[in-house]
């Protein structure tokens with residue numbers, strides 16, 4: 057009798073579960089076994105902060121699938137509470153331990169998929185293992201946090217780390233009416249975006265009563281005489297709190313791969329090719345543990361997100377079962393991500409400006425534009441302004457990255473631009489993108505079109521722009537074309553105010569021997585002004601993003 061091919065999968069959540077289910081859909085003639093160390097398979101770790109915050113009320117809602125469902129629907133054997141301790145590549149075997157009984161045994165494979173994910177970083181800070189200092193990674197972690205909140209009558213929390221998980225936890229603890237502080241080592245939260253975009257998050261967090269301690273590193277956790285936790289910072293501050301959530305980054309789980317002699321990439325992940333295959337042709341790796349290529353730079357990188365993990369799981373299954381043309385290969389990651397923070401949404405895709413400087417010439421010359429359009433037609437009720445930053449190559453027009461922040465319509469624009477980036481599209485493609493429009497959903501010129509149009513104007517030479525951070529010469533002639541009332545409410549000390557409507561009558565007042573930097577509130581009227589001035593022979597630049605970006609740029613950009 058012909059023996060079935062054996063597929064073993066280590067890790068049964070995002071990447072591993074996707075791989076198992078896809079492999080079964082493609083082949084009925086395969087033995088598929090999933091080893092999962094925890095008691096749960098295929099659970100929604102992305103939902104955990106909302107479970108702690110009681111937005112998701114029932115734990116079972118987090119269980120996307122169960123071992124029984126895998127057995128009955130897919131004929132896949134899931135062994136929970138089973139830890140794979142070693143891989144023996146030469147024998148094509150793994151050693152597993154049943155954590156309930158301690159029994160160790162070996163299983164052989166034809167194909168092995170490593171989907172062990174990552175683990176929260178826990179540096180050796182004194183007191184990091186104190187009761188009340190938590191990380192959030194698994195369902196048992198969320199149970200521990202919820203019991204601590206209940207038993208210790210928690211009303212104060214310190215979140216260490218202002219990344220996605222830290223911010224989501226801050227939101228959810230605020231939902232529980234806690235006094236929340238965020239401690240972040242960098243000068244900004246949400247390192248995935250640039251500092252001037254993060255400044256909108258800072259303002260929002262503070263407006264919601266969350267205290268921020270930026271450029272602050274934890275040096276120790278201690279207990280004081282009242283049994284409270286004291287979080288000591290390198291700034292000298294000591295924050296008294298009832299609970300700490302430690303969310304300061306992740307580390308790929310690569311112990312098995314290292315032990316098996318698989319190639320590890322420069323960022324510490326398991327190096328794979330576009331079929332998710334490691335250097336051993338019988339072993340694949342997917343998800344947070346895998347090191348893949350960046351769509352834009354072509355270089356190796358790590359992006360620990362659920363979307364890539366799920367897609368990679370499918371690709372590994374396709375590769376294992378046998379590819380049918382056209383080949384299904386991984387296109388790379390571009391770090392497309394979104395985070396909601398107490399009514400504010402921030403989203404990003406592609407490269408940010410901070411990272412661009414690290415790539416030097418290989419990425420080519422770039423420019424950025426800021427715009428602040430409404431998320432849908434301004435005349436339709438409840439239009440919300442969003443801020444969008446688009447980064448593009450000035451030689452080719454290729455879109456390199458985008459970030460947006462606002463109360464509504466943010467992720468939709470970033471998703472569109474994300475697809476454009478994956479397809480190596482240019483600002484001219486964004487300019488011409490045909491997107492849905494009705495007043496309650498968007499505008500006839502969608503923010504994505506507008507971003508493309510502004511950038512295309514630069515590419516075609518219709519507009520010259522500059523940025524607040526480059527405004528260093530105190531002798532620069534700054535023209536503010538806002539209304540007199542807007543100007544009175546706040547303006548740059550040396551700016552000359554000529555409202556756009558009066559500009560044509562006041563040309564004589566403007567210098568012809570110097571460059572004029574023109575701005576308005578968001579950058580649109582100043583663009584109109586710049587067009588007028590250029591056609592009258594003036595040397596003029598529009599300050600992208602307008603006065604609205606002045607404070608975010610001047611206050612935060614200095615840090616980089």
Ligand code: FAD
Pocket residue numbers: 066067068069070071072091092093094101102103104105138139140141171172173174192193194221309312342343344345360361362363365
């Ligand atoms: P995981 O889904 O983590 O699965 C790995 C599994 O392997 C684990 O269950 C582990 O127990 C098991 N395992 C490890 N080693 C072994 C072993 N030796 N033997 C047996 N089993 C083993 N991403 C987003 O895109 N959006 C979000 O909103 C988002 N929110 C998140 C919120 C939280 C709190 C967390 C923790 C993560 C969040 N993520 C989010 C990240 C996302 O969940 C991960 O990127 C994704 O789950 C990675 O998938 P994976 O298959 O690589 O690893």
